[in-house]
Amino acid sequence: MILDDKFAPIRKGLLEFILLKIIAVEKVYAADILKQLSSTEFATQEGTLYPLLSKMRREELLDYDWKESEAGPPRKYYELTAKGRAQLKETSEYWQKINETVKQFSQK
Amino acid sequence: MNKVVTVNLNGTAYQLEESGYDALRAYLDEAAAKLAGNPDRDEIMSDIEQAVADKLRTLLGPYKNVAATAQVQAIIAEMGPVEAGAEMPPNEPPPREKAGGAGGAGATGNAQSTVPPEAAKRLYRLYDGAMICGVCNGIAAYFNLDPTIIRLVFVIAGMLTGGIGLVAYIIMAVVVPAAGTAAEKEAARGATNWTAQEFIRRARAGYYEGMKGFPDREAQRAWKRKFREDMRDWRRSFRWQTRWGGCAGQSHWHSYWAEHPFMETGWGIALPFLTLFNAVLAIGFIIAVISLLTNGTLIGQTPPAGMPVWLTLVLLLLAYNFIVWPIKAARHVFYRHGICGARPGPRVFVSLWDTFVWIAFVCVLLWLALHHLPQVQEAVRNIPAVFHDAKEGINDWWTHH
Numbered sequence: 001m002i003l004d005d006k007f008a009p010i011r012k013g014l015l016e017f018i019l020l021k022i023i024a025v026e027k028v029y030a031a032d033i034l035k036q037l038s039s040t041e042f043a044t045q046e047g048t049l050y051p052l053l054s055k056m057r058r059e060e061l062l063d064y065d066w067k068e069s070e071a072g073p074p075r076k077y078y079e080l081t082a083k084g085r086a087q088l089k090e091t092s093e094y095w096q097k098i099n100e101t102v103k104q105f106s107q108k
Numbered sequence: 109m110n111k112v113v114t115v116n117l118n119g120t121a122y123q124l125e126e127s128g129y130d131a132l133r134a135y136l137d138e139a140a141a142k143l144a145g146n147p148d149r150d151e152i153m154s155d156i157e158q159a160v161a162d163k164l165r166t167l168l169g170p171y172k173n174v175a176a177t178a179q180v181q182a183i184i185a186e187m188g189p190v191e192a193g194a195e196m197p198p199n200e201p202p203p204r205e206k207a208g209g210a211g212g213a214g215a216t217g218n219a220q221s222t223v224p225p226e227a228a229k230r231l232y233r234l235y236d237g238a239m240i241c242g243v244c245n246g247i248a249a250y251f252n253l254d255p256t257i258i259r260l261v262f263v264i265a266g267m268l269t270g271g272i273g274l275v276a277y278i279i280m281a282v283v284v285p286a287a288g289t290a291a292e293k294e295a296a297r298g299a300t301n302w303t304a305q306e307f308i309r310r311a312r313a314g315y316y317e318g319m320k321g322f323p324d325r326e327a328q329r330a331w332k333r334k335f336r337e338d339m340r341d342w343r344r345s346f347r348w349q350t351r352w353g354g355c356a357g358q359s360h361w362h363s364y365w366a367e368h369p370f371m372e373t374g375w376g377i378a379l380p381f382l383t384l385f386n387a388v389l390a391i392g393f394i395i396a397v398i399s400l401l402t403n404g405t406l407i408g409q410t411p412p413a414g415m416p417v418w419l420t421l422v423l424l425l426l427a428y429n430f431i432v433w434p435i436k437a438a439r440h441v442f443y444r445h446g447i448c449g450a451r452p453g454p455r456v457f458v459s460l461w462d463t464f465v466w467i468a469f470v471c472v473l474l475w476l477a478l479h480h481l482p483q484v485q486e487a488v489r490n491i492p493a494v495f496h497d498a499k500e501g502i503n504d505w506w507t508h509h
Contacts, residue, residue, distance in 0.1 A: 030155065031162065045188025047139070050155040054148035073119065073158070 004041075011042055015052065017095065018042050020080065020088040023062055029075040053078065061087055112174055117161040118154055123173055128180030132160070139190035152190075159187065231401045232287035232296035233280075239505060240498050241281040249297045250401075251418060276394070281494050282487040283398055357437070379439060380465035386435045387469055393428045397421065 022033055030049060037044050056062050061084035064076040080088065113129040115122055124132065139156060143149040163183045164175055231250050233242035244262055248255035266273025287293045400420060439462075477484040 030159065045186065046156060046159045047188035047190040050152045050159070051143065051146070051148075051191055054146075054152050054155070058148060073161075076155070 007041075015042060015044065015048075016056065017088075017091045019052065019056065020061065020084060020091065023078050023080050024085065024088055027077040027079045029067075029077050031075075033078075056084075060084075110177075117164070118157045120161055120165075122161065122164050122168075122175065124175045124180055125177045128175060128177035131177065131184060132180055135184045135187070142190050156187070156190065163187075230292075230295045231284055232292055233284050234287050234293065234296055235497075235501075236293070238501055240277075240501050241494060242286065242501075243277055243280045243284065246284065246287070246296055252297075276397075279394065279398070280401075281498070282490055283483075284401070286497075354437075380462045382435045382438060383462050383466050384469055386432060387466065387473075389428065389432055391473070393424070396424060400424070 018037070019033065022028060022036055028036075030046070030053065034044060034046065034049060053062070057064070060081055062078050062080050064078045066074045067077050069075050111126040112123050113126050115124060115129060115132070136153070136156070140149065140153060143152055146152065160183060163186065167179055167183070168175060232246050234245040234249050235242045236245070237255065238245045239259070244258040245255045248258045251258075262273045262277060264273075266277075285292075287296045400417065478488065
């Protein structure tokens with residue numbers, strides 16, 4: 001698909017925004033995030049997700065704590081920090097603005 | 109025989125085949141190299157090891173404890189190449205992300221060696237997402253199609269052929285093994301990236317590309333209209349010709365019988381033998397289909413290499429119908445009242461005789477099969493289990509909808 005390739009950089013850039021949105025809803029662990037993404041255009045693999053999550057944590061956008069799971073070893077559950085929430089709000093507004101700009105061009 | 113290597117992934121021990129271990133080692137080494145300079149390198153590596161361990165655990169289940177090389181390679185392909193995230197140099201083209209489809213098994217570096225080889229495919233019944241016994245689901249997985257399409261084909265074929273679809277379903281429910289273990293489920297789907305849906309998508313894309321070649325929208329529409337009209341005319345004339353041919357043949361035979369009454373008796377005696385022949389052909393056909401689907405051979409013969417199974421299946425069906433058609437036509441002409449003005453005759457006795465011979469033949473065959481074929485005995489023993497599964501399936505479906 002040509003569009004798929006064309007929009008690869010945009011999807012890549014939006015992935016962080018999407019992750020903020022997913023994690024804002026509730027505490028999730030990585031496999032959960034991948035599952036939510038898998039049926040969308042933002043389908044992602046572990047090889048991409050883990051480095052991005054740890055980068056976001058380093059930027060103090062999110063944090064995690066360990067929780068026991070019914071099967072297997074404990075899992076990392078991620079949640080947003082105050083800074084993460086602020087960034088999500090900011091990004092949402094910016095995204096809204098971009099969308100409106102795109103729409104505005106098609107009206108003429 | 110393969111050497112087995114035990115590895116420690118984030119504190120849990122797993123056993124891998126040696127070449128699978130090498131592939132995993134290469135993947136992790138590459139990941140570590142990509143993450144060089146990343147302050148979170150150790151943490152990301154342990155996350156990744158944990159993810160591999162989780163996948164291995166679901167894959168191995170309670171009975172197996174050694175992961176085969178192909179399985180390890182499939183896991184690596186699923187994980188995807190590790191990207192350095194924000195630290196990626198801007199001039200390097202971004203690795204293609206896996207977006208939706210089945211592609212994107214990794215594009216760079218030694219990820220090439222981790223693309224899973226074409227695993228052997230087998231026809232299984234698949235219970236995950238099944239409606240009755242998982243026959244259609246299994247076939248769909250085998251051909252990489254939507255199960256709904258296969259179900260529709262079964263239902264429509266069943267209605268057109270007067271029950272053959274149903275009989276075929278029951279036979280397959282008994283004969284085709286159910287995929288129980290993860291490995292069998294994997295074999296049911298195969299590990300190929302080349303799916304039928306992808307094929308259809310490409311064909312459609314090509315079709316639209318071709319449409320774009322038309323000079324303007326008007327010409328495009330005109331071409332479409334003409335194509336549709338041509339098709340309609342062709343269908344109409346085909347239907348008319350077959351019907352006319354059938355009528356002509358029928359009235360021909362009826363007038364012939366009217367002149368030569370003894371021939372009618374002759375046909376009356378011969379017909380049951382045609383029926384027998386038809387029955388033998390039908391059984392041979394069913395056996396051929398089963399052998400084709402279960403071990404890929406056509407009663408001892410392998411179909412030419414490179415020919416997809418579905419094509420062989422379609423050809424087989426065509427050949428069967430081609431051979432059987434004259435027999436069917438003869439019986440049809442004999443039984444039915446003339447629709448084109450030919451005189452209908454009293455043929456109750458002949459039909460009764462024909463049916464009797466047919467039933468007797470089926471009974472004898474069943475008895476022979478039950479007493480001399482161990483596979484059939486096995487299948488008959490399985491019938492209660494299959495119906496139990498079917499009942500469970502329907503119950504499940506009923507309570508969840």
